[in-house]
Each structure stands twice: as structure tokens, then as C-alpha cells.
Amino acid sequence: MPEGDTIYRSARALQRSIGGQVVTGFETGLAKLARIDDDTPLKGRTIEKIESRGKWLLIHFSGDLILLTHMLMSGSWHLYRARERWRRPRSSMRVVIRTPEWEAVAFNVPVAEFHTAHSLARHPHIQKIGPDILSTEFAVDNGIERLVRYAREAPAVEVAVALLNQQVISGLGNVYKNEVAFAAGINPFRPMKTLSLCEMQLIVETANRFMKANVMDGKGGGIVTYPGGRQTRHTMRSEGRLWVYRRQGHECRRCGATILMRKQGIQARSTYWCPKCQPAMQENS
Structure with a gap:
């Protein structure tokens, strides 16, 4: 299972590559995410911030939309240049976020949810999470x-x-x-x-x-x-x-x-x- 350090490094790499970029395409194999994208498309939104909280990874989009993921035992985020060949089969893909230069792909991610700031604050796990040992605010x-x-x-x-x-x-x-x-x-x-x-x-x-x-x-x-x-x-x-x-x-x-x-x-x-x-x-x- 990925631990806090690997999630932190993933968030940092994602932030450096796609942070601040405009989404040019979004794809998912998860119906609950696809419904949100149909109603309020990801395309055209700005990726405002990517952060880790313990073992959770959060991608913040403009318009008050947050993608919350947890890797559990088998999930992982990969980063590819546009049109670069993936190292995992397409059947393992759960989420793709495209920008002009990059594709961020979540493979085998068992937990992936869209939230607003309000719904995230009421999330049963995020609400109870202890202080993140890698946070700059950790004491x-x-x-x-x-x-x-x-x-x-x-x-x-x-x-x-x-x-x-x-x-x-x-x-x-x-x-x-x-x-x-x-x-x-x-x-x-x-x-x-x-x-x-x-x-x-x-x-x-x-x-x-x-x-x-x-x-x-x-x-x-x-x-x-x-x-x-x-x-x-x-x-x-x-x-x-x-x-x-x-x-x-x-x-x-x-x-x-x-x-x-x-x-x-x-x-x-x-x-x-x-x-x-x-x-x-x-x-x-």
C-alpha cells in the first residue's frame, strides 16, 4: 500500500507538471465521475492545486470541484507526455486528466470521488484525519x-x-x-x-x-x-x-x-x- 511519502511525492510531481494548467480533456471508467463530468465538464477548468493529506491525494479544479483519490493497496498515479505510450493496460485506467503537454493517469484507483469544498469538509474520513506528518504545519x-x-x-x-x-x-x-x-x-x-x-x-x-x-x-x-x-x-x-x-x-x-x-x-x-x-x-x- 502506498504510504504518505509516496502520495506526497505524487502530489508534488503532479503539481509541478499540471498545476496551474487548463484541462483539455477528461476521461474516466467510473460512472459516478462520468456523471459529474457530463453535468459540469472538467474540460476548460484550471487545475488550481494538487495536495496530499496523509494517504489521500486531492486535485483542486476551478469552479469548486475537487477530485479525491485513495490508492489503498493497488492504485497509482502516472504522468505521461502527450501521446506517450502508457506503461499500464488501458483496462486498468480509472481517470485521465489531459493538459496541453501532459496526461495524468490514475490506474487501479479504488477510491475516486468528486467533491465541493463543502462536501469534502463533511467527508467521514477527511473530517477525522489526524495531522499529516509531512505537512509543513506539522508540529x-x-x-x-x-x-x-x-x-x-x-x-x-x-x-x-x-x-x-x-x-x-x-x-x-x-x-x-x-x-x-x-x-x-x-x-x-x-x-x-x-x-x-x-x-x-x-x-x-x-x-x-x-x-x-x-x-x-x-x-x-x-x-x-x-x-x-x-x-x-x-x-x-x-x-x-x-x-x-x-x-x-x-x-x-x-x-x-x-x-x-x-x-x-x-x-x-x-x-x-x-x-x-x-x-x-x-x-x-
Whole structure:
């Protein structure tokens, strides 16, 4: 599943290419979008802004129309020069936005909706979304406050499950959930109520640092939303970029213990951890 960093890079690449441009053509394989385009055509509208909010991508058009998309597990936005051959089959196309020079194509996007500013403000997911860890307005103190509040509301929820909750802090996905918990030295199965304030601060600071490092200009600024090249370690070797994610059965890069994996939470997401670097329980600091 694309995480907040890939959605951020996609929004940035789209903004740089089609932001401010006039739509010359719109095509969709989704009936609910086609109906809106029939009633209030996209063609002739200006693309005012493209932004990411956590794992959501929003394209704002003139005339108070917003295209909201979520990639879930398989979706991606691609960007092509006019008349350039697509790298995915046409059967996978869900949305095409054309400008004089570019075609922005959404493939296999499972969630795509048109909204006005008013309807977007009432959207059940957007309304409840937590602070975006990649937003320029994100503050570590705010992130800590959200974790503290959630620990009071759901004390028995495990740390790694909480990190995936987009209503707490938005943008983190399964890769970062594992990497952040490892780097912070916190067992991912600990209940939220066992975390100290210092540990919460370390979690937020680490998550913010990892995510920002992976959206710097020059690091994967392409349009396709895939996790290739993502790293949490200071190495460019493809086999050494991450600490624990998908390293079940391998030696820990810090202590040499064997990395473990277990399914976790209602969604049964894979959680990887080092039993030595991330002991089952720790004394609160």
C-alpha cells in the first residue's frame, strides 16, 4: 500500500507538471465521475492545486470541484507526455486528466470521488484525519499530544496498531510502522498505556525524520506511487535500506538477533521486530 511519502511525492510531481494548467480533456471508467463530468465538464477548468493529506491525494479544479483519490493497496498515479505510450493496460485506467503537454493517469484507483469544498469538509474520513506528518504545519508537540490522547482513549491498543491509525497521525503505513518502532527501541506489541511521554516524543520525532528524509527533492520524485528506494538507514544499497521490514529470519543489523514477524491487529498486518532491541516490556522513563 502506498504510504504518505509516496502520495506526497505524487502530489508534488503532479503539481509541478499540471498545476496551474487548463484541462483539455477528461476521461474516466467510473460512472459516478462520468456523471459529474457530463453535468459540469472538467474540460476548460484550471487545475488550481494538487495536495496530499496523509494517504489521500486531492486535485483542486476551478469552479469548486475537487477530485479525491485513495490508492489503498493497488492504485497509482502516472504522468505521461502527450501521446506517450502508457506503461499500464488501458483496462486498468480509472481517470485521465489531459493538459496541453501532459496526461495524468490514475490506474487501479479504488477510491475516486468528486467533491465541493463543502462536501469534502463533511467527508467521514477527511473530517477525522489526524495531522499529516509531512505537512509543513506539522508540529512534533501536536503529534505527541495526539498519542497521549489516544493512549487515554484506547489504552489497550498496541503501539504498532496505533501508528497505522490515520485518525491519530496520518501518513504512516506498514513500512514506517515497523521501522519507527525499531529505531525507537519500542516493542510494537506493547499497549499504548505503557508508553512514557519520552517514548512518545521519540516515536513522533523518528517518524517525522524518516518520512521527511524520503520526500526530499532528488529522492524518488517520480510520479508512480511505489515504495522503491525508500530507506531508513544511511545506505543506498537496495538490500540494506531498511532495519527490519521484510527481514524475518535475518540477523538484526544492530545486535545480530533474529528478526521476527507476526500478524497484528484486525487487518492482520505483518509486524517485524528484533526481540533483543525491542524487548516485550520496558520500564517507563
